[in-house]
Structures are given as C-alpha cells and as structure tokens.
Amino acid sequence: METSRGHSPPEPTFRRGAFQRRLALVFALQLAGVVIAVLLGVFDVAPLAAVLALIGVISVLAWLAARREWAPVSALARVIDGWNEQQPDPQLFSLARLSPRTDADLARLARGLYGFAERIAGYNERERNFTRDASHELRSPLTVIKMSADMLGDEAGLSEFGDRSVQRIKRAAREMEALVESLLVLARGGDQGTGDEEFVVNEVLRRELGELRQVLEGQTVEFALEEPARFALHGSSRVFAVLCWQLIRNACQHLDQGRVVLTVLPGAVTVACLAQAGRLRAEGQAFELTIAQRISERFAWTLELETREGNERVASIRFPHPLPA
Template identity: 70%
Template sequence: MIAVLLGSTGRAPVAAVLALIAVIAALSWLAVRREWRGIHSLAGLLEGWNEQKPDPQVFNPARLPKRSDADLVALAHALHGFAERIAGYTERERNFTRDASHELRSPLTVIKMSADLLDNETALTSSGLRSVRRIRRAAREMEALVESFLVLAREADIGRNDEEYVVNDVLQRELAELRQLLEGRPVELALEEPARFALQGSSRVFAVLCWQLIRNAAQHAGEGRIVLSVLSDAVTVTSTAQEGGLAPAHSGFELAIAQRISERFGWTLEIENQSGAQRVARIRFPHPLPA
C-alpha cells in the first residue's frame, strides 16, 4: 500500500501518509480498548467485593462483557472458585464458634452452679470447702479463657455488634465478677476513675481484654493490690509482684491473648516494670469519645 502511495516518483503525498498513520493508530486504539474493557469490568467486580459478606457471585464470569478474552474469563473462573472457598470458610467459622460457644459454656455453667450449691452445704469440711472454691475459681477462669478464644475466632463478626459504651460503666459492672475471679487469693482489687471516656465497639470485647489483664496481674501479685485506673485515653492495670522479683515484661499466656485482642481491634497494649515491685499494663485507645 505504501508502495502504491509512493508511486513512480518515490514520493508520497503528506496527506496520504498522515491518513495511513491515523488509520493505524485508530485500529491500535480499538484493539487496546477491547482488551482493557474486560480488565476494567473485572476491576469493577473486584470493587464490589465485600469482605464482611463475601458473595461468590460477584466474580461470576457471566457478568463479564461478551467476547471477553479467554485468559480474562479463566481468571474470573479462578476468582469465583476462590470466593466460594472463602464464603464456605466464613460460614463454617461462624457455625463452629456458635456451636462451640454453646457446647463449652453449658458444662461450665453446670460446674459453676454445682460449686455454688456445694459452697452452701454446712456438712462440708474446711478442706472440702477450699476444694469447692478452687473448682469455682477454675471454672470462672476457664469461662474467661473460652470467651477470649471466641472473641479471637469471630473475625467475620467484627463490627456487627458495635455500640458506644462508657469504659467506666463497663468496669463497674464487671468488678464483682472480677473479684469472684480472684476469690481465694490474698489480693485486693480496686477501681480508680480519675477520668471518664467512651469507646465505639463491642463492650464485651473490652471486658474480656480487662479480664485477661486481671488474670495476668493476679499471677504476679502477692499479698497486695491490683488497681484498675481509667485515664483520659487509656486503662491501666497495676499489680504488686510476687516475692523474688518480677517476671519478664511480656510473660504469661493471658498477656499473649490480650495482645492478640488489642492488635485485632487497633488498640495499643504496653507492659512495663516500674521501680519497686510493680508492673503496669496499659491499654491505649486511639479514638476515645467523651462520656
């Protein structure tokens, strides 16, 4: 074609050359546009994905434009299969945590109620009474542990039960249960409230986190006090260490659980050993609300 345009003189009119360039550019643009149309459609499907409510049909290849590239259709098929696996996993996770919550809490409730009844029996010896109280305390500790594991397992439920709650009110409600958790230990639990603030989220998650920090503090507190303090943007748990020195700053299974809960919900957990025989666990909240 170029040879025809050149003709016998070997020179092509400028207009003909420009027209040829324009035609080639237009054809190239149409080809690229056809390829990118499918990619743009797939990107739109990706934008419609909701990780809280995964719907595999978002990646259904039938939603792509007709005459899409074969590789693009294969990619959509792969994403659709992957989305189905994620949705199935999320559903199994939700079913498991629901069933585990019921199956684990029911026997713990029976143990606690039986221990409470035995505690009121006048025929029990002093050693039997001590054993009953150890059983009751162990049941409460197990209940707190189960609650913590369920909180960590319910990733799909994060944000579903959000509410605005006052930190001080939650701690005041939990104080009686926390004292029962320490029953039988020579430890005094106190709540100090120099400040007052609220949070947006799950009050139960916050309570479970405090339970774990109290349990850890009880492991290190001798015959002393554990003090819960509410500051302007933080909650601290201060405990007196057992005789023989302080344990490492980040020791304890309870602290590991508390750290995972804090990371899950964007809070900052700090552990430090202060002068004397005190350990301070501090939870900082980046977005406190006025109470």
C-alpha cells in the same frame, strides 16, 4: 468394565500467546498502512491532507482493535473490583465465562482466582459453622455448671469452705462464658458482632475487682483502684472485662506478694503490679497476654507493656474514642 460416572464439562482450550500475536498483527497492519500512506504522499499520488487523514483513520482503527483485545483483562479487573469477600462467588471466575479467544495466560489467572475464591468461600462457611456450633456446644455445659452451682449454694448446712468453693465455681463459669464470647467475637473476623452498648469503664473495673477479691481471698496480693478520671466506651463490656481480667491475672502471676493497682486515666486504663519483696516472676504470661493482645487489636485498643524501676510492671490500654461518663 468401566462404569458411567458424572463428569464435569471439560474446560475450554485457550491458546498461549494469542494476545501477543493479535497485538503484533494489529501493529504490523498499522505500520503497513502508515507506510502505504506515506508512499502515496511521497509520490504525489494523494494530497497531504488525504495522507494525514488516512494515517489518522489507521491509528484510530489500530486503537480500537487493541482496545478490543484488552477487553477480557478489563472485564476480569471489574469482577475483582466488585468482589465481595464476605459472600464470594467462585463462578465469577469460571473459565466457561471467558471467550474462546482469551489468551492462555489470562485464563490461567482466572483459574487461580477461581480456586482462591473457592477457598475463601469454604473458609467463610467453616467460620460460620464453628461460631454457631461453638456458641451452642460451649455455652450449654456452662449453663449447666452455673445452674448446678446455684443449686449447690442453696443447700442448707453448707460449710464456709464449701460456700467459698461454690462462689469460685460461679466466678470461673462467668469468666469462661465471657472468654467464650470474646473468642467468638475474635473468630468472626470482619463481622461486626462487637457489642452495641455504652458502659462506664470505672463501674466495670469496680465489679471485676470485687469479684476478683473473692476468688483470690487468702492470697498475699492486694488490689487497689485509683480513679483520677472517668469515661465510657461503646462496645462490649464483657469483652472489655475479659481484657482487664487477663491483664490482672497476668499481673498476679508475676507476684509472690505485693499490690496490683488499676488506674483510670483520661482515655486509658493501666494495670500495675508492684512486688513488695523479691523480684517479679517472668513465667506464666503467654496465654493471657495472647488473648489480651488479640482483643486489643480487634477493637483498636492500644496495649502497651513496660517494666519500670522498683520491681513494677505496667500494662496500659489506650482507647481512641472515649465517651463522657
């Protein structure tokens, strides 16, 4: 026994080729009218002025009829032109909004746009849910880690090795928090959640290098900051710090021993790694450079990588709109 279920209303039926048939009828009637008008003139049934006026009237009527047939296409074009992808409304392309006289080809196009709009709406909803849930679920454990590291650092009698470990945990937690923020900015796509602050590039780099020296204490890599220029940027200082951190880590992964030099140029920052012995290593670069590349594309900061003579690898970031510091 079949149970009663809710069903969506059936889609209206559209005739294939209806548009072409109606246009063909319009042009056929126009041709017939013009032929009749010409015959009336040839056999002196009507004066030339009347024949020309009749042909003009027939042409205007044919144009109005063709325009009426084209109206559904124009209406669909206006809907597409005013469509907002951030707040898509699939019902704008619903077949129920189309006239029963609509051609089947146009109805098929509207059906495809309706499905596309539904997928975009679903994607936007999943994006909002992801950024909201990820922001909460990832930041909460990071907060616990930072609080626990602070409490552990206040313990009396903590050894020097333990203190260095606590500092590394704090640094890693801060880096993870900044990385999560950067990934959320990237995940928002067209959303303008890019930070609303002005920061001096030189100050951010000094802070990053100071913390980096603590994290990599005891390793055979030296760090230097050269500042022939000084400028500021408008955006997110944390995202900028993540970009530089990824490039610095990538430079360190290419060195057994050597120097990493950060240089602030007018409207640009370079990160160069120079090996003192042996060759530059090529492994361990995919994840860091992928994140750096996505950040540079998101903020329109040009990222260039090159390998120079003398075992030197250089990453350059160029900023299109630097501000005076």
